[in-house]
Amino acid sequence: MIDNKTFMIAGLIIAIIIGGLAVFLASGDPDGLESAALFVQGDKTLTGPSPEDGDPEAIGAGTFEYEAPLPDYSTGEEGGKAGEIIAVFAGIIIMFILGFGTSKLIASKKKVA
């Protein structure tokens, strides 16, 4: 049995380790939805490899464009692996604070009510 503080620190450390490993070890293959998009476009057989330069989103209508500040968990092309680590770690910290903050806010409001 570990206390709350230890649990949170351990959880955060595990998340950061997973995020760090992801930067170096994650597969570059498209995900399930992108692979399905390549398949229905005829760029890929169902069980065959994905094309190196395939564009899964070519099939979409493209009705809305949004430029994310840290696209694809990176700081952009020139950021390299260091940029990806910064992006993923920033995301993990933001999620931790957001998860803690929103649940704390809701739980504390309840007590007042």
Next chain:
Amino acid sequence: MHIPDAFVPLWQSAIYWIVALIFVALALRWARNELSEDKIPLIAVLAAGIFAIQAFNLPVAMGTSGHLVGGALAAIVLGSPYAAVFILTLVLIIQGIIFGDGGITTMGANILNMGVIGGFVGFYGYTALKSAGANMYLSAGVAAWLACFIASLAAAVEMAVAGTFPLVPGLIAMGTYHAVIGIIEGVITGAIIYFLAASRPDLLAGEDQQPSGGGVFA
């Protein structure tokens, strides 16, 4: 299975957003009623952990990769499908706005698939299997697999309605890839619940038959 903006016409995205927001409102109501101070560490760790593990795409052969979604995990650990809606909504907001993973207009559809469908299939799959006598970790793993698989079929139907994928090839492709990706979902979900049960059994919903504060000698 994060749907990008390009894949759904705006008017359909609006409908998914409305449905998603209804569930988000219900999730907030769940949080107000059920979320106690002692669950805060768990929510924070689940939000950070699910984000981290979603960034880790594992190869699943067939030229495809996949990662844990985590809806079933959140729902089982916190004992409500609305917990999945709550946590996955937070994750999807940050992924969409900051990292461009999943669209902005399609965020409603993504909340619906991964949070709502993933959470409800995961939670009720787990309770059904467990009450049928299956072991807790196996029940969680199988329910998580189902959550991933059914959510992917829902996404395939949405893609067909959007006119982006043809229905049958879309269902076959999404179903095939996510039947394999779901194995990752199932194994990791079962394993995390095993480790939680070992380190903090009091945090697991439904496992607190022992008086609260169990584990303390008194």
